[in-house]
Amino acid sequence: MSFTRTNSGLSNMALFHGVDMIVFTEGGGISFPFTEVLKGKFNEISVDIKFWSGIFNTYGFDKKVEFRALGSKTATNKICDLLSEGKINNIVVARDSDLDDFTDDKVDSPFILYTKGYSWENDVYHKELVKDQVNSMIFSANLKAEYIDVIEKSYAQFYSQAFRLLKLEILFRVNGVKLITDCNGERFVNGKSLPLINMSQVSALVNENKSKLIRPVSLEGINLDKCPIRFSYGKLKEALALANVNYIVGKLEGVKSLPKDFIISSMIDRYFRYSEQVKDDYYSDIIGNLMAA
Known part of the structure; x- marks a missing residue:
């Protein structure tokens, strides 16, 4: 051809x-x-x-x-x-945008649409939407303060580590190596108790791959002034959200069967119900540009 x-x-x-x-x-x-x-x-x-x-x-x-x-x-x-x-x-x-915003790999065309953050998971697994998801799966009138506290603490720990995780990933990416983004997100989430990012797993992964870095290691010329939550690894954010749902609904509420695909589908639908009320300027712009092209 x-x-x-x-x-x-x-x-x-x-x-x-x-x-x-x-x-x-x-x-x-x-x-x-x-x-x-x-x-x-x-x-x-x-x-x-x-x-x-x-x-x-x-x-x-x-x-x-x-x-x-x-x-x-x-x-x-x-x-x-x-x-x-x-x-x-x-x-x-x-x-997916992936980390193209940091590596100048985005292709400029109204016919090429990128996610707002690293991937669609970064939009969908918002903390407040996770609370709504949990609330929809339990048989109480309101979400218990204990459950809200679990989600708040889980996400607070994630937020506190997000910039470090993003910086590490970019450091390896500019050397041609995927780090966290080459792994399943579940590897880094401890979901047996309060769902938290397991930073010891991150450290172990860095030690496994640090010999691949080209010395001297530098991020000179790369603008890191972007939201680390928005550009965190999407599968990691998904794993954290699903761990919260499973821990609260499964372990604390005693619901035995929680199909992963069902929760994912439900979270996406929940995100768009929210989006119908609160439009995102980013997606409004790229769809508008496509219609005008």
């Missing part, structure tokens, strides 16, 4: 499927290479699709779209290049 036919094929994909735009997201069970994307391969089911479809609906996107999840963020890199060069039409990519 020639380069010209590749561009034409992508641009005509929306028309062929009876929509105005194809929106490629991350997520799903399989990560498809660009050659397979051109053949029409994609994941129909993805939590990223649920999040981004909610963004499009909440902020009034007025065109018909079809969402396709391609797996990893890197699976959309080639499409982003073509969009930034103006070589394809009727295509949108919705992806």
Whole structure:
């Protein structure tokens, strides 16, 4: 397939499927290479699709779209290049910001949408929404002061460590190494008692990987003046939120079965119910820019 036919094929994909735009997201069970994307391969089911479809609906996107999840963020890199060069039409990519704000890796195009923070988890797992989630799963009229205290203390400890965790991650990233973001978030959350970030696990991980750093180690030239909560590792924030739900509802309230996927889906829906009342200027702007493009 020639380069010209590749561009034409992508641009005509929306028309062929009876929509105005194809929106490629991350997520799903399989990560498809660009050659397979051109053949029409994609994941129909993805939590990223649920999040981004909610963004499009909440902020009034007025065109018909079809969402396709391609797996990893890197699976959309080639499409982003073509969009930034103006070589394809009727295509949108919705992806995690990750730490691109710090490494100057963001691609500038109204057709490339980034999450406000590290990933969608940073929006959804807000402390107050976690309280609401717990309250919806117990059989009391009001959330007990004891339960509110658990969540407050858990998040306070996380907030106190957030800048240190972000700085560590960026330090390794500029040396080409993923640190915390290369791990499952649950590794760093102690959920058997009061859910807290296990900093000893973080220290152990640093010791395992510090030989990979190029000396001298420096963050010179990198602007760290951004919200560490917003750009904390999304899967870590998710793990902390789910640990709070499981600890309070499961251990303290004695509910035996708490399906993870159900809680995640419920939290996303809760976030968008809140967003219908309190719009986020960031998402309003990027959807507005897409409609105007």
